[in-house]
Amino acid sequence: MIEFHLNSRSGLPPYQQLVQQVRHALRLGLLKEGDRLPTVKDVAKQMAVNPNTVLKAYRELEHDGLVAARPGVGTFVTRTLADATLAAHGPLRKDLQRWLTKARLAGLDDESIEALFMSTFRDAAGEDVA
Amino acid sequence: MFWLTWRQFRTQAAVMFAAVAAFAATLAATGPQLADLYRTAGSSLVDQVSSPDQTLYYTGLLIVLAVPAVIGMFWGAPLISRELETGTHYLAWNQGVTRTRWLATKLGLGAAASMTAAGLTSLAVSWWSSPIDRAVNGGGATDTYFPRLDPVAFAARGVVPVAHAAFAFVLGVALGLVIRRTLPAMATTFALYAAVQISAPLWIRPHLAAPDRTTVPIEPGGAPISIQEGARQIVAHPEVPGAWETSQQTLNAAGQPASVPASFADCLHTEAGPPTLQQFEGCLADLGALGYQQQVTYQPAGNFWALQWAETGIYLGLALALTGFCAWWIRRRVT
Amino acid sequence: MSAVLRARGLGKRYKQRWALQSCDLDVPAGRVVGLVGPNGAGKSTLLNLASGMLTPTAGTIEVCGGRPAAGVEQLAKVGFVAQDTPVYSALSVADHLDLGKRLNPNWDDAVARDRIRRLGLDPKQRAGKLSGGQRAQLALTLGIAKRPELLILDEPVAALDPLARREFMQDLMEAVAEHELSVVLSSHLVSDVERTCDYVIVLVDSHVQVAGDIDDLVACHHRLTGPRRDPDTLPAGQHVLTASHTDRQTTLLVRTDTAVHDPTWTVGPLGLEDIVLAYMTRPADAVRDTRPALEVLRCSG
Known part of the structure; x- marks a missing residue:
């Protein structure tokens, strides 16, 4: 499972940082097809970040075809970039x-x-x- | 809401009622002896009261007079000002209870406790003092004990202390609400309550029931007479047991209100020291011979309960008006 | 989506001084709104108006579709954690939960007890003996367990150390994720707002300067650097927030809803903090002119 972090000096909006970290992990092979991303609630709690931000990041990843949300189960990696x-x-x-x-x-x-x-x-x- | 109010109030209530209970127990222990004494001695009881009981008589008066003031200062004034001071009203007013209900509960519980405390104290003291009061009303000497109608004793007997407590409590709450700081609110409550308590017997109470009038001749050996303001005013004390003299008027030979003639002061004039008794009686006789008389207006002992209920009504009315003010203020003017 | 907070010409005056003036807002539901601005700008006034602690001097305010604190039903919809998170110092932690349970129709006792347990608070502890962070957490617990539609927090972390602040924000974000709360919080820490909020309102000198989705705001504010030039010569769609000049160079912070094509400018991105600071340091006459604030609402990046 991936653990996110936010860099307040990166200049990127928080949701883009999350997207980038998932892409990076996919590229490095840290995340593979079928891996589950942490739930929105867990990310919000762990990073003290707005859940809407996490949702937005996941939606963008979904739009790019990298992950798929299965309602009630979680968000899973569907493709790797490696x-x-x-x-x-x-x-x-x-x-x-x-x-x-x-x-x-x-x-x-x-x-x-x-x-x-x-x-x-x-x-x-x-x-x-x- | 009642729970929260009670939870915040219970310590203060416990302290007050414990004190009332302790005092009532002291009275209960000595009261029956005093009643027995009255049965045997009648009105001459006033000369036979033991010294500890005499102390207890005055203590009782003081306590009943003090209870409403203490309630106003220590229960009423901090009730809301402390919340405003510490900001806890932000917490309270954002629960699922309207401010009006919050205020109503606080006022209701506080006023009920205030009236109960004052009522119990007054009941105990009135019961304990009743042999002395009856002795005074029956013609006993009034140099040590007050008639029930005397301003000092009146506010410490019967039902008025209940209304005084309700008024003092709501007065404290209203001032706390407006001033918003506990200590200044307490001080102002005391000052205002004391002012009202002093004004009532001076300007209001004498008019609450129809007074009696009596005209006494000015003569040596008649009703006791004293002089005031360098002999420009005369005060007569007709022997009406238990009465409360409310005003004095000197009448001339035609029966018209008049001032005391200057000849009276001249007659009493001495080179040094007070006039002798013979000189004083001589001057009184001269004044009487000119046809002067003294009219005394007083509330007779029989008006005690009429005055009690009338004053109770007035103070409860004031308390209600202040309650309305609090309800208006808390909705329109707070923060 | 319906507005959780709607203000029209809202104003509040204390004696001679206006604390808030001609405020128009439409905050959509389901958002975490950051209210930022310098001290004394009117943040607390706006939040107190929204919670019904204050009544407006001018205009109207509607929260969750009703007048603030209008009745029991309305009170149940809105939770408010006031500045300095006041609690009854003589009552215990358990008493506070009891208070919440007895006074709130939608009270979620399981959530409340669970939070207190996880925070490691002793239920018998008197609230007056709690640390600032614990007190804030207790106040937040009352606000969350009430299960409101909107939770308003006035500088909830201002008095907390960085660790307590982080814990508070973590719990708040968890509650937002769990209960689909709308939140309005004021803060002077833009970094906190950037992390936890998706909508921002900038309030300066009793006027709303700008209000909108943070991503939209970031997308339509730019830093332009180039050869020295008079800012008045910019195209109509570009509003200058701040301008600074050296003898050769001009740096502008602009808001525009279209791309900047002029090749003489080097266009740089602006973070939320830059944008907020730009609005805060604008000259006084621009601050009082509230028209641009409304235009920004339409700016969609």
Whole structure:
């Protein structure tokens, strides 16, 4: 079973943090198909978090097809994220390493690289939304 | 709601009723002897009361006079002000009970306990003192003991203490509700109650039953006469057993109300010290010879119960009016 | 969904001073509402009006469809835990439960006894001897076991240490999950509100500044940074909450219901705390102008 935590400095709304933690656990194989997520009441009590927030997170996961709620029984994992994405990690990581070497050669220090990455990432995300 | 009220009130009630019971027991132990004494001695009882019983007589008066004041200060004033002070009214008023019912229960239980405590005390003291009261009404000397109608004894006999207690209690509650702080509410309750108790015999009680009037001649050897305000006023004391003199008026030869003539003061004038008895009697005789008489208005002993019930009605009416005020205030004005 | 709390032009005046003015609110049922604002902004006044401890000077307020504290039935629908969580110091913990049982028609004795047992409170203990945290928990127990539709809590954790605060909030959230309560709580700890609430009302200087779903509010408030520029030149749909300038740069906190496309701006996200602080630090004339608060209700991210 997964145990949630909230980071008040992450900048993400609480429900998104919960979603992210489930996805992360799925990716790392900590949660497998058929595993039961803790009940809304238990999460609310353990984390002192609004039950509606937990419900909202579970609904989003359900919408993404990662979990399914069985009324009166609980919420269960229906799919895992591990295989598909891990396989793709290798080549992408290599591309990124190549890009980082290029950036260093161009004279960028760590901070500049991070700023460039974040602003490009945000722009790309913004375009997706728009 | 009754449970909560009782739970909060029971300690205070226990203390008060234990004290009343202890005092009543003391009275019960000595009362029968006093009654026996009256049977044998009649009105001359007043000269034969033992010194401990004399102390008990005054203690009884004081206690019956004090009980309503104590109730107003220690039961009435804190009843709501303490809740407002500690914020527990927030707790109480958010249970499934309306404030009006909350107030009604508190007032009802408190007033019932107040009236019972005062009633029992008054009953015990009135019973114990009845041989002395009867002796005084029968013509016994009044230099040591009060007639029942005298303002001091009147408020410590019969049914009025019950109404006084109800009034003092609701007065305390109302002041606590308005002032919202316990100690100032207690002090104000005492001051206001004392003011009302002093005003009643001065301005209200004399008019509650039809008084009697008597006109006595001004002469040496007649009704005892004293002078006030440098001989500008005369006070006569006709021998009416158990009566309460409420006003005095000097009449001239024509039977009209008049002031005491200046000649009387001149007659009594001395170079130093008070006038001698012979001089005083001479001056009285001169005044009598001019046709002056003294009219005395008084409540006769027979009016005792009429006055008791009338005053009881007035105080209960005041208590009811204050209850209405409390109910209005708690709905409109609190917090 | 029906409104659990509805206010129209609500106001309360103490002698000369208005503690709350022209307040319009529609709080949906089933939410946990955080009421935030600086001290003296009128938070307690609003909650006391909602619980019926106060009567309005102006306007109307409706709670669970009725006038607050109008009668026994209405009283049963609303639980109120007042500031400093007052309890009868001379009565024991068990006496308090007894009080709740005798005075409330829907009292859930099993819930009450179970909570007291789990809290480890001695039923014979006099309430005056409890710690602040225990007293708050006792008051919360009374509020929950009453089984109201709406539970109102006025700064319930203000006086508690961090551990007691966490325990209190855990129990409150558990009760919300279990009993489908609506909750309105005031707090000056935005972090607590962010965690426990899904709806927020910001009250500043006796005026409601903004009220709405927290996720919606977060979605439609942004931080814009870019070259120095006059905020008045922004498009009509973008309301500036705060603006700060250096000689070259301008930073704006804006509310907008559409995306910001202007490429000269770097658009950054705002957390709830940033948003709340922005409303609290607005200039006084903006604070008293309550129109923008209503527009935000429509902002849906």
